[in-house]
Each structure stands twice: as C-alpha cells, then as structure tokens.
C-alpha cells in the first residue's frame with residue numbers, strides 16, 4: 001500500500017519557483033491499475049518520481065508498506081528500488097549495447113540470483129511479452145513497441161511490488177500503445193503488481209481502473225472506473 | 228562484478244569509434260613518450276661511456292691535495308711512485324694509466340700557420356702504451372699516427388686542428404713551467420690528429436708522451452694522476468672506495484675519486500637534463516590527458532540518461548562508477564598495448580639507426596659527450612611505466628565526469644538530453 005500525504009514539491013530555476021505539486025494526498029492499494037492523468041506540466045512526472053523514490057519532496061510524506069520514504073538514506077533507497085520497484089520510461093531507456101535478453105536480466109544481475117535462475121526467469125518473461133523470437137536482438141534492431149515490451153519485461157522480471165510508468169505509450173503509435181496497455185493490464189492481473197502510469201492521452205486513460213487527474217499540481221478528480 | 232565487467236566490455240566494442248579514437252590518442256602519447264625516453268637514455272648512456280673512455284676514466288688516483296686546486300693544474304701535488312701503485316693495481320686486476328696533466332700556452336707562428344697567435348691549453352702527457360689499457364685514443368687517429376714514447380710529438384683534437392688550421396707535421400711551441408716553477412719551452416710537432424666520439428676532446432685536447440713531459444717538467448718519475456678502468460657496469464664509487472682502502476696503507480697521501488666526482492659538472496648537467504626531460508614528458512602527459520578526458524567527457528555525457536536509468540533501477544553509485552571505470556580502463560589497456568607497440572617500433576629505429584647530429588654538435592656544445600650519430604637505448608622500465616600510465620590516465624580522466632554524473636540527481640540524469 002502507498003500512502004501519499006500532503007506532498008509538496010517545487011523547483012527553483014534562477015529567481016523563479018515552480019510549484020510542481022501543491023499538496024497531493026492519495027492512497028493506492030496493492031494491485032491497482034492506476035493512471036495519473038493531466039495536461040503537460042501538471043506534475044505527473046514529479047509525482048511518479050517521488051513515488052519511485054528517485055526524488056525527494058519538500059514537505060509531506062510518502063509511506064510505502066507503512067515505511068516513510070523520507071527516513072531512508074540514499075543507499076537504502078537504491079536497495080528499496082532494486083527490490084520493490086520497476087520502472088518503464090517514455091523513451092524506453094534500454095541499454096543499447098545489451099540485447100533483449102541481457103536488458104531484461106539486468107535487474108536480476110543486481111539482485112542475488114544465480115545464472116540459471118536469471119536465464120529462466122528472463123526467458124520466461126520475454127515469452128510473456130511475446131518476444132521469445134527476439135531475445136538476441138539489440139534495441140536498435142527492435143521497433144518502438146518491441147523496445148517497450150522489453151522494458152516491461154525488464155520492469156516485471158524481478159516481480160516487483162510496484163511498477164511506475166511515465167507516459168509509457170507517448171512515443172508509440174496508438175495501435176502499438178493499446179497493445180502495450182493491454183500487456184500491462186494482463187501483467188497487473190497475473191502478478192497483482194500495482195501499476196501507476198501517467199498520461200495526457202484520453203485513449204490511455206480509458207484503460208485505467210482508477211483515474212487520478214492532476215491539474216497545476218493538485219488532484220482535481222479521483223474516480224474508479226472498472227474492475 | 229562479473230556482470231559489470233561484461234557490460235563494460237560490451238560498451239567498449241559497441242562504441243568502436245570512440246574506443247579507437249581515445250585508444251589511439253593514448254597510444255600516440257605513449258609511443259612518443261617511449262621514443263623520447265629511449266632516445267635520451269641512449270644519448271645519456273653513450274655520453275657516459277664516451278666520458279669514461281676518453282675523458283674521466285672510471286676513477287683516478289690523485290694526490291689528496293690535488294683536487295682542491297685542480298683548476299690550476301698544479302704540478303706540486305703529485306704521485307711520486309706511480310710504478311709501484313700501478314703494479315699494486317695490476318695485482319687487483321685493475322688496468323691503470325699514469326698521466327701528467329699541465330697547463331701551458333700554445334704558440335703558433337705564421338708560416339705554416341696563417342698568422343701568429345697563442346692560446347691557453349691543457350696538455351695531457353700519456354704513456355702511449357699504458358694509456359690504451361684505460362683510454363682508447365689509438366683508434367681515434369684520423370690523420371698521421373699515434374704517439375711514440377720519448378718523441379717531441381703531439382696529438383691534437385680535430386676541431387682544434389681545424390680552428391688553428393693545423394696539419395700533421397706542423398710545428399708548435401708550448402710555453403709552461405716546470406714542477407719547480409721555472410719557465411720551460413717545448414717545441415713539438417703535430418704527429419697525429421684525433422677525432423673521437425667525445426666532443427670536448429676534439430674541441431681542445433693535446434696529448435704529449437709522458438716521458439717527454441717528465442724530462443721537460445723535471446718530474447723525476449712523478450705523475451699528477453693515475454687513471455683506472457673498472458669493469459663495465461660496476462659501481463664506480465664503491466669500487467673506488469674499496470681500492471682506496473686497500474692502497475692507502477702503502478701509499479700515504481693518495482685518494483681515489485670515481486668519475487662521478489671527477490665529472491661532477493657533467494653529472495650535474497645530466498641530472499638537469501633529466502629533470503628537463505621529465506618536464507617535457509609531463510607536458511606530453513598533460514596534453515594527452517586533456518585530449519583523452521575530452522572524449523571521455525563526451526562519452527559519459529551522452530550516456531547520462533542510461534546512467535540515470537541504471538541508478539533508478541537500483542544500481543549503487545559504486546557499481547555505476549565501477550562500470551565506467553572498467554570501461555575507461557579497457558580503453559586505456561588497448562591504448563597502452565598499441566602505444567607500447569608503437570614505442571617499440573620507433574625504438575627499433577632510434578636504437579639501430581640513430582639520428583646524425585654531427586653538424587649540430589660541432590658548432591654548439593649541448594653538453595652530451597656524443598658526436599655524430601646519437602642512438603637510443605632500450606629501456607624496459609619505461610615500457611612498463613608507459614603501459615600502466617596509459618591505463619591510469621584513462622581511468623583518472625573518466626573518474627571526474629563519472630563523479631559529476633553521480634552528483635546529479637537521478638531525475639536530472641533522466642531528463643538529460
């Protein structure tokens with residue numbers, strides 16, 4: 001469970017201060033398939049970064065499994081991300097020198113899995129995202145949709161508690177985007193992983209089971225849609 | 228760890244162009260370093276050899292009062308019984324050559340010379356036979372012949388001969404003082420001209436038979452010095468000290484100085500030259516470092532997002548750093564391998580063929596006791612140093628941009644364009 005309590009975050013550039021989040025409070029249950037929606041600049045990325053423990057809030061607190069994020073130091077946060085969180089990026093961010101299999105096994109290499117486990121799990125996950133035929137391909141040889149599938153496999157291979165996806169379909173055409181969302185939805189159902197993804201695309205919002213709308217750093221709407 | 232190493236290797240082979248350019252910069256820098264080092268080492272070694280063979284010998288037996296007044300070339304501080312000393316030295320298997328060195332005025336007269344004139348000179352009286360067991364002047368005669376005992380003939384250095392316009396057979400007069408201070412005039416004839424690899428000899432040396440000098444200078448068998456030849460590569464200072472210890476009981480009032488003291492000026496010059504060389508090599512190093520750090524910087528900057536992703540996925544800073552440093556080390560390794568190879572190729576040339584400088588050294592005293600062709604020498608230590616230098620250089624220059632990237636927040640890394 002994630003509990004976000006009156007979180008604020010602003011950025012200083014020179015003399016101007018941008019208030020990206022102006023007090024956001026939100027509770028997310030395990031296994032939700034939640035979209036954070038809003039126009040560009042509304043604070044979606046900022047919120048995801050804070051939940052993803054790669055940024056720190058100015059005030060307020062985030063509790064994950066009852067633990068306050070702000071209480072952890074840099075190393076503890078790295079370990080926490082390593083074990084509990086998966087990331088999917090708008091620009092895929094695969095390691096260009098590694099092939100699909102190696103990219104997927106990257107998070108496992110950081111954990112203490114042995115080589116056999118790494119191999120089995122990565123191959124199984126690649127099969128689940130439908131890329132069993134492309135395990136040896138480097139990212140440059142894959143289409144955008146295929147790259148994002150690799151990224152999903154990489155995020156899920158260690159069976160994290162939460163997967164954070166910042167505009168995962170923004171760089172894909174709508175058909176490929178839908179397929180990716182479908183895949184994410186399947187994974188959410190299968191592993192009960194909490195998915196939090198941001199978007200400004202109404203089509204994408206349609207997939208969300210819960211839609212949280214941000215505007216100017218504030219939640220203006222929070223609705224459950226299906227399940 | 229193994230995984231990080233594998234990632235680094237893959238990055239190396241993936242970014243081929245950058246790997247090649249950076250490694251090539253390192254290789255060229257190291258090649259130049261190895262080459263310059265071999266060249267200067269060769270010059271130094273040959274210089275040292277020529278100093279010992281033609282100028283200082285390995286060590287010298289002197290009257291203990293001589294050294295302080297050596298600049299006056301005094302005849303009052305002598306070794307009275309050089310034969311006995313020589314015999315003792317021969318028992319110790321040390322070749323020895325007695326000499327009497329004195330100063331005088333050399334007078335030349337018009338016809339056969341172009342005009343009248345005189346100059347201060349230093350004259351080495353040598354035993355024509357024994358001298359060759361320590362020095363090597365017999366092989367350096369380019370005109371005329373070597374000295375015969377007892378004759379009133381001299382050998383002179385080739386550049387001195389050229390400056391004077393002297394030829395074999397020309398007469399010269401030496402005005403000097405005897406051991407007891409009386410004026411003495413020695414009329415001599417040039418019997419041979421010397422051209423040896425030691426420029427200071429060519430520039431000013433005059434050699435006279437020792438027995439001739441003995442008569443004119445009223446030395447009664449005494450000499451000013453006995454020159455010694457030590458086995459090659461022996462520690463001249465230690466050997467000189469140990470021989471002195473053995474001789475001092477029987478021959479009171481002598482001392483033995485090694486060439487390092489005898490040629491103190493040269494040793495100081497060589498040390499200065501070495502520090503100069505180090506400065507140059509340091510500059511080469513700095514230039515290479517700037518070039519390499521630039522490509523490293525670019526290479527790391529263009530991967531900030533990758534770096535941010537790795538950190539977001541929970542890679543620790545130390546692991547990220549290690550990956551990049553492995554990568555840089557790999558580039559350094561490749562650069563070092565090729566740099567050492569390049570250096571060896573350049574060395575093959577400078578060691579075997581050398582560079583002909585004769586024209587330059589004739590007109591300009593650059594301090595080295597080398598004429599003609601300057602050859603390099605192999606210096607295995609420099610190869611090893613260069614090898615590790617390349618790797619260290621590469622790793623150090625990667626360290627700073629990596630640190631900069633790790634100081635940035637993960638979100639900044641991820642937003643980096």
Ligand SMILES: Nc1ncnc2c1ncn2[C@@H]1O[C@H](COP(=O)(O)OP(=O)(O)O)[C@@H](O)[C@H]1O
Nearest residue numbers: 011013018020039040041042043044045046047
């Ligand atoms: N690192 C930053 N420095 C300065 N301003 C920032 C930074 N990141 C985001 N912002 C600003 O904060 C606001 C919210 O940004 P962001 O969270 O990226 O919104 P979204 O993802 O919804 O587009 C925007 O006005 C943006 O310009």
Ligand SMILES: [Mg+2]
Nearest residue numbers: 044045046166
């Ligand atoms: Mg955004």
